Amino acid sequence: MxxxxxxxxxxxxxxxxxxxxxxxxxxxxxxxxxxxxxxxxxxxxxxxxxxxxxxxxxxxxxxxxxxxxxxxxxxxxxxxxxxxxxxxxxxxxxxxxxxxxxxxxxxxxxxxxxxxxxxxxxxxxxxxxxxxxxxxxxxxxxxxxxxxxxxxxxxxxxxxxxxxxxxxDPQSRSLYHLAAVLASNALIPLMDAAITAMRVSGMGDERAASEALLPLVRGTLNNLDHVSPGEALTGPIARGDLDTIRSHLIALSAHQELKELYVLAMRATARIARDASRIEKATYDSIIQLLR
Missing domain, CATH: 3.40.50.720 (NAD(P)-binding Rossmann-like Domain)
Known part of the structure; x- marks a missing residue:
C-alpha cells in the first residue's frame, strides 16, 4: 500500500x-x-x-x-x-x-x-x-x-x-492492560484447574480432559459474543443450587489448591448472578456463607 x-x-x-x-x-x-x-x-x-x-x-x-x-x-x-x-x-x-x-x-x-x-x-x-x-x-x-x-x-x-x-493516563492504562490479562491469561489457571479436576475424577488423562472441556469453553465464549456475562451465566450458581455447591466443596476437601480457586471463582460468579438478577439476595447470601 x-x-x-x-x-x-x-x-x-x-x-x-x-x-x-x-x-x-x-x-x-x-x-x-x-x-x-x-x-x-x-x-x-x-x-x-x-x-x-x-x-x-x-x-x-x-x-x-x-x-x-x-x-x-x-x-x-x-x-x-x-x-x-x-x-x-x-x-x-x-x-x-x-x-x-x-x-x-x-x-x-x-x-x-x-x-x-x-x-x-x-x-x-x-x-x-x-x-x-x-x-x-x-x-x-x-x-x-x-x-x-x-x-x-x-x-x-x-x-x-x-x-x-x-x-x-498511567492508571487508566494499567486498568486497560489488567482487563486484557484477565480476559486472556486468567483463563489458563481456570482451565488447568478444570483439567486437573477431570483427571483426578478418573475421566482420563490431560488430553482426554481437554477434549471434553474445550467445547464447553468455546460454547461459553460464543454465548459471551451475543449476551452480557450475567445473561451468559449457567450452572449451579445461576440456579441457586446450594446442594450441588456443597457437594463440590466436599469433593475438594482433599485438594486444597483447587478448593481455594473454586471458592474465589464461585464467589465472583455469585456476585455476577446477583447483579444480573439471576438469583435473589437471600440466595446470594447463602452461597457466600457456604463458600466461606
Missing part, C-alpha cells in the same frame, strides 16, 4: 513474526525484520515477499519510515536507548499494552514521532499461513501526532482489525 509508510519490525517473537508476515500479506512494505534468533533467519527467506533479516541495528537495515518495537516490556526502554542513533527522526511505536508512549520520550525529544500499537490478541508460537489472527480483533493505539495516528489506524484496518483509542 503506497499510501502507508515503509516499516521495520524489531523483534521476532510471537507478535513480531506475525505482524511482519501479515503486513507483507496485505502488501504493506516491510523493509527489515531485526532479530537475534537464527531460526527466524532460516525460515523467513521462504515467506513470499519477505525482506531482509538483520541481527543488529545498521543504517542500511533501517530504510523504513515507521519502526515497530515488538520486544518484551522490560526491554522497550533499553532497545530504544541503544538504537537511538538509528531511530532518531523516524516514527517509532512499541507494542506493549502496559506502557504508554512516554517510555519512548527520549526518542520524542530527538524529533521522533512516538506511539503505541497494541493488538488485543494471543498469538501462537509460530506463524500458520492459513490463519488470520488480526482479523476482527481490536488494536489499542496511542499517538499524539495526527499523521502517525492516521497511519496506525490505517494499518490496523488493513490487517482486518478495529482501532481502539488508548488512554494515556
Amino acid at each position: 503506497s499510501s502507508l509508510p515503509s516499516i521495520v519490525v524489531v523483534g521476532a517473537g510471537r507478535l513480531g513474526t506475525h505482524l511482519a508476515f501479515h503486513l507483507i500479506r496485505q502488501d504493506i512494505s516491510v523493509t527489515a525484520l531485526i532479530t537475534s534468533r537464527p531460526e527466524i533467519v532460516r525460515t523467513w527467506q521462504w515467506i513470499p515477499g519477505a525482506t531482509a533479516v538483520r541481527s543488529r541495528f545498521e543504517h542500511a537495515a533501517l530504510p523504513g519510515e515507521l519502526v515497530f518495537l515488538c520486544v518484551p516490556d522490560r526491554a522497550i526502554a533499553s532497545v530504544a536507548r541503544d538504537a537511538e542513533p538509528f531511530l532518531k527522526g523516524k516514527m517509532v511505536v512499541h507494542c506493549s499494552g502496559a506502557h504508554n508512549a512516554a517510555i519512548l520520550q527520549a526518542l520524542a525529544n530527538e524529533g521522533s514521532m512516538t506511539g503505541v500499537f497494541h493488538p488485543l490478541q494471543s498469538f501462537p508460537a509460530s506463524v500458520d499461513t492459513r490463519q488470520a489472527p488480526f482479523q476482527n480483533i481490536s488494536i489499542g493505539i496511542e499517538a499524539d501526532d495526527k499523521v502517525l495516528s492516521g497511519h496506525l489506524e490505517a494499518i490496523a484496518r488493513a490487517l482486518g482489525s478495529r482501532p481502539l483509542r488508548l488512554p494515556a
Whole structure:
C-alpha cells in the first residue's frame, strides 16, 4: 500500500513474526525484520515477499519510515536507548499494552514521532499461513501526532482489525492492560484447574480432559459474543443450587489448591448472578456463607 509508510519490525517473537508476515500479506512494505534468533533467519527467506533479516541495528537495515518495537516490556526502554542513533527522526511505536508512549520520550525529544500499537490478541508460537489472527480483533493505539495516528489506524484496518483509542493516563492504562490479562491469561489457571479436576475424577488423562472441556469453553465464549456475562451465566450458581455447591466443596476437601480457586471463582460468579438478577439476595447470601 503506497499510501502507508515503509516499516521495520524489531523483534521476532510471537507478535513480531506475525505482524511482519501479515503486513507483507496485505502488501504493506516491510523493509527489515531485526532479530537475534537464527531460526527466524532460516525460515523467513521462504515467506513470499519477505525482506531482509538483520541481527543488529545498521543504517542500511533501517530504510523504513515507521519502526515497530515488538520486544518484551522490560526491554522497550533499553532497545530504544541503544538504537537511538538509528531511530532518531523516524516514527517509532512499541507494542506493549502496559506502557504508554512516554517510555519512548527520549526518542520524542530527538524529533521522533512516538506511539503505541497494541493488538488485543494471543498469538501462537509460530506463524500458520492459513490463519488470520488480526482479523476482527481490536488494536489499542496511542499517538499524539495526527499523521502517525492516521497511519496506525490505517494499518490496523488493513490487517482486518478495529482501532481502539488508548488512554494515556498511567492508571487508566494499567486498568486497560489488567482487563486484557484477565480476559486472556486468567483463563489458563481456570482451565488447568478444570483439567486437573477431570483427571483426578478418573475421566482420563490431560488430553482426554481437554477434549471434553474445550467445547464447553468455546460454547461459553460464543454465548459471551451475543449476551452480557450475567445473561451468559449457567450452572449451579445461576440456579441457586446450594446442594450441588456443597457437594463440590466436599469433593475438594482433599485438594486444597483447587478448593481455594473454586471458592474465589464461585464467589465472583455469585456476585455476577446477583447483579444480573439471576438469583435473589437471600440466595446470594447463602452461597457466600457456604463458600466461606
